[in-house]
Amino acid sequence: MTRTILTNARIVDPSQNMDETGAVIIEDGKIAAIGATAANALPSEGDIQDVQGQLVIPGLIDTCVHIGEPGGEHRETIASASKAAAAGGVTGLIMMPDTSPVIDDVALVDFVQRAARDEAIVSIYPAAALTKGLDGEQMTEFGLLLDAGAKVLTNGRKTVKNTLVMRRAMTYARDFGAVIACATQDAYLSGGGVMNEGLFASWLGLPGIPREAEIIPLERDLRLAALTGARYHALKLSVPQSADAIRAAKAAGHAVTAGMSINHLTLNETDIGEYRTFFRLSPPLRTEDDRVAMVAAVADGTIDIISSAHDPQDVDTKRLPFADAENGAIGLETLLAAALRLHHSGDVPLARLIDAMSCRPAKVFGLPGGTLAPGSRADIAIVDPDYPWVLSKDDIVSRSKNTAFEDARFSGKVLQTLVAGATVYRA
Amino acid sequence: MAFPHRHLLGIKSLSEHDIYYLLDRADEAVQISRREDKKTSTLRGRTQINLFFEASTRTQASFELAGKRLGADVMNMSVANSSVKKGETLVDTAMTLNAMRPDILIVRHSSAGAVALLSQKVGCAVVNAGDGAHEHPTQALLDALTIRRNKGRIGGLTVTICGDVLHSRVARSNILLLNAMGARVRVAAPSTLLPSGIAQMGVEVFHNMEEALEDADVVMMLRLQRERMDGAFVPSVREYFRYFGLDQQKLSRAKPDALVMHPGPMNRGVEIASDIADGPQSVIESQVEMGVAVRMAVMETLMLSGANQS
Numbered sequence: 001m002t003r004t005i006l007t008n009a010r011i012v013d014p015s016q017n018m019d020e021t022g023a024v025i026i027e028d029g030k031i032a033a034i035g036a037t038a039a040n041a042l043p044s045e046g047d048i049q050d051v052q053g054q055l056v057i058p059g060l061i062d063t064c065v066h067i068g069e070p071g072g073e074h075r076e077t078i079a080s081a082s083k084a085a086a087a088g089g090v091t092g093l094i095m096m097p098d099t100s101p102v103i104d105d106v107a108l109v110d111f112v113q114r115a116a117r118d119e120a121i122v123s124i125y126p127a128a129a130l131t132k133g134l135d136g137e138q139m140t141e142f143g144l145l146l147d148a149g150a151k152v153l154t155n156g157r158k159t160v161k162n163t164l165v166m167r168r169a170m171t172y173a174r175d176f177g178a179v180i181a182c183a184t185q186d187a188y189l190s191g192g193g194v195m196n197e198g199l200f201a202s203w204l205g206l207p208g209i210p211r212e213a214e215i216i217p218l219e220r221d222l223r224l225a226a227l228t229g230a231r232y233h234a235l236k237l238s239v240p241q242s243a244d245a246i247r248a249a250k251a252a253g254h255a256v257t258a259g260m261s262i263n264h265l266t267l268n269e270t271d272i273g274e275y276r277t278f279f280r281l282s283p284p285l286r287t288e289d290d291r292v293a294m295v296a297a298v299a300d301g302t303i304d305i306i307s308s309a310h311d312p313q314d315v316d317t318k319r320l321p322f323a324d325a326e327n328g329a330i331g332l333e334t335l336l337a338a339a340l341r342l343h344h345s346g347d348v349p350l351a352r353l354i355d356a357m358s359c360r361p362a363k364v365f366g367l368p369g370g371t372l373a374p375g376s377r378a379d380i381a382i383v384d385p386d387y388p389w390v391l392s393k394d395d396i397v398s399r400s401k402n403t404a405f406e407d408a409r410f411s412g413k414v415l416q417t418l419v420a421g422a423t424v425y426r427a
Numbered sequence: 428m429a430f431p432h433r434h435l436l437g438i439k440s441l442s443e444h445d446i447y448y449l450l451d452r453a454d455e456a457v458q459i460s461r462r463e464d465k466k467t468s469t470l471r472g473r474t475q476i477n478l479f480f481e482a483s484t485r486t487q488a489s490f491e492l493a494g495k496r497l498g499a500d501v502m503n504m505s506v507a508n509s510s511v512k513k514g515e516t517l518v519d520t521a522m523t524l525n526a527m528r529p530d531i532l533i534v535r536h537s538s539a540g541a542v543a544l545l546s547q548k549v550g551c552a553v554v555n556a557g558d559g560a561h562e563h564p565t566q567a568l569l570d571a572l573t574i575r576r577n578k579g580r581i582g583g584l585t586v587t588i589c590g591d592v593l594h595s596r597v598a599r600s601n602i603l604l605l606n607a608m609g610a611r612v613r614v615a616a617p618s619t620l621l622p623s624g625i626a627q628m629g630v631e632v633f634h635n636m637e638e639a640l641e642d643a644d645v646v647m648m649l650r651l652q653r654e655r656m657d658g659a660f661v662p663s664v665r666e667y668f669r670y671f672g673l674d675q676q677k678l679s680r681a682k683p684d685a686l687v688m689h690p691g692p693m694n695r696g697v698e699i700a701s702d703i704a705d706g707p708q709s710v711i712e713s714q715v716e717m718g719v720a721v722r723m724a725v726m727e728t729l730m731l732s733g734a735n736q737s
Contacts (some may be wrong), residue, residue: 137658143658174618
């Protein structure tokens with residue numbers, strides 16, 4: 001038996017309502033005992049590591065991660081994404097299916113799982129395409145894909161346009177108890193828009209995307225979730241009217257959850273400045289008022305989950321005029337550090353942030369981890385919540401460098417990441 | 428009056444007594460059909476028109492044979508050479524045929540309610556040979572006859588209907604008939620193939636076929652049309668067969684002597700495995716034989732003991 005003991009730890013585990021100083025005893029990759037009581041009954045043998053009062057939290061689970069493999073390995077591979085994740089305290093992630101080819105077949109789910117097993121240092125869970133080729137027309141083989149190991153069904157970056165297809169997919173998915181996770185953006189209403197519609201876009205001379213482009217398909221989906229009884233997760237929300245819709249659906253008792261990216265909680269449209277394409281995201285960065293309201297929606301739990309929306313893009317898709325560039329920014333490495341801004345500003349309690357990036361993702365998608373309860377897998381991040389640092393482009397672990405936080409100042413850094421008790425990252 | 432109906436438009440209008448009456452007559456018709464000389468003169472001199480607006484081989488042949496065994500003069504009209512193609516309305520077609528003084532019309536149409544509409548415009552008996560996704564009463568009767576002849580009863584049996592209930596007139600007629608006869612009816616299908624409100628139709632709803640088959644006395648498979656298994660209602664043939672196709676493993680959950688039924692035509696390897704379709708529990712061929720008998724019974728009853736006897 002191998003035993004690791006973390007002593008002198010400030011343990012924050014919202015899954016157990018725990019925020020106390022104590023020890024974590026890990027045996028054979030699993031939590032054996034935790035907390036102040038564990039500190040009072042330390043076993044005599046094992047590797048002891050004094051974490052000197054730093055934070056010990058359940059490893060983060062990032063629910064919206066784009067990886068280039070297969071088909072775009074120059075942007076990111078499963079292996080490189082897993083290293084970036086480990087550097088960010090992320091011990092598990094859901095990989096979006098919009099690769100080339102699209103993960104819409106059992107054989108491709110197998111491919112992802114094999115690559116993850118052989119090459120990744122954190123847990124990688126495949127999401128399967130909701131429709132074949134993400135074309136929004138024909139359902140994929142939900143039952144076979146889920147049996148093969150897919151954890152969620154999603155159309156990735158694309159919103160299903162056809163309402164009847166969406167209804168049937170939700171109806172069919174309900175029989176399997178599967179979660180359907182959706183980005184909601186009306187392709188017609190967005191038109192050729194590239195950023196938030198409003199005065200700022202008008203001055204820049206860029207076509208805007210109205211907030212209604214997000215709200216209308218979201219409200220459609222929520223009504224379909226009510227009609228079909230399906231489990232529905234809104235992947236990427238950005239405006240408070242969306243949070244209102246989620247709040248109402250939850251109050252009505254529907255099986256609905258919501259997530260959003262850390263980018264939209266810490267940045268706003270003015271960060272685009274002079275056409276900086278790393279801030280071109282989908283949904284677009286919104287106004288400061290929107291950001292503030294969405295932070296409150298995270299604090300009150302309306303928005304369940306914070307993800308990185310990690311989306312690696314290379315210079316060929318980003319070093320272009322703003323309107324011609326691709327959407328997306330990487331984020332695995334900075335997810336926790338950026339989220340701690342909301343803790344330091346006093347807007348969101350630390351426990352809620354960890355809940356939103358670890359416990360809730362595990363619960364909503366039925367994944368291991370998200371807790372440090374005895375018996376669970378020892379997926380752990382050790383964090384100095386106050387450590388001051390500046391993100392230098394040269395330090396980025398991810399294969400792509402399109403971060404929205406280049407040269408940004410952070411307070412708080414991941415010191416060490418453990419997956420099943422084994423250290424996979426050390427700062 | 429032994430049978431108080433002028434037409435047979437659906438199971439819904441039949442009482443339990445009506446159903447017993449038809450099944451008893453059908454038992455007699457089975458004997459006739461098994462004789463060397465199958466021809467009777469019951470309907471001699473009567474004219475039967477089979478009016479099929481929707482393609483059918485099996486049902487039309489069954490009605491034709493039934494009419495001929497009863498001694499009627501049978502004429503087939505199929506949509507391919509009918510004036511409907513030239514723009515005539517359904518009602519005009521009915522009026523035209525009515526003027527030729529038929530005694531009984533056998534009608535199939537792709538629209539629910541079309542047969543009932545036609546029946547209001549003609550002066551003869553009308554038998555619904557299938558209207559859209561509404562009813563197919565002779566199929567339900569032949570299924571009931573098959574069950575009763577094999578199990579000795581219908582009341583108290585557990586019957587599981589599997590597959591595309593949403594588009595199936597066979598399922599609707601069977602649900603009505605089996606409930607009227609006191610059977611316990613279950614349906615098993617993916618939710619995309621179940622109509623809204625199915626739980627209030629007198630059935631227990633299952634999305635897991637093995638659970639639905641637990642201790643069943645009868646398994647009724649429904650046909651899934653090809654165009655419905657390419658991602659619109661179900662993702663693919665292989666996924667459908669995996670979860671809702673009747674194979675040995677799933678069938679083993681039913682009673683060992685459970686009957687396996689299918690209204691035909693079958694998609695082998697889609698809704699039913701070949702070895703099951705051809706296996707000892709299958710009564711699929713027997714259903715075809717019962718079909719002729721039931722249709723003889725229905726036509727004879729409408730002509731001779733129903734409201735058409737004046």
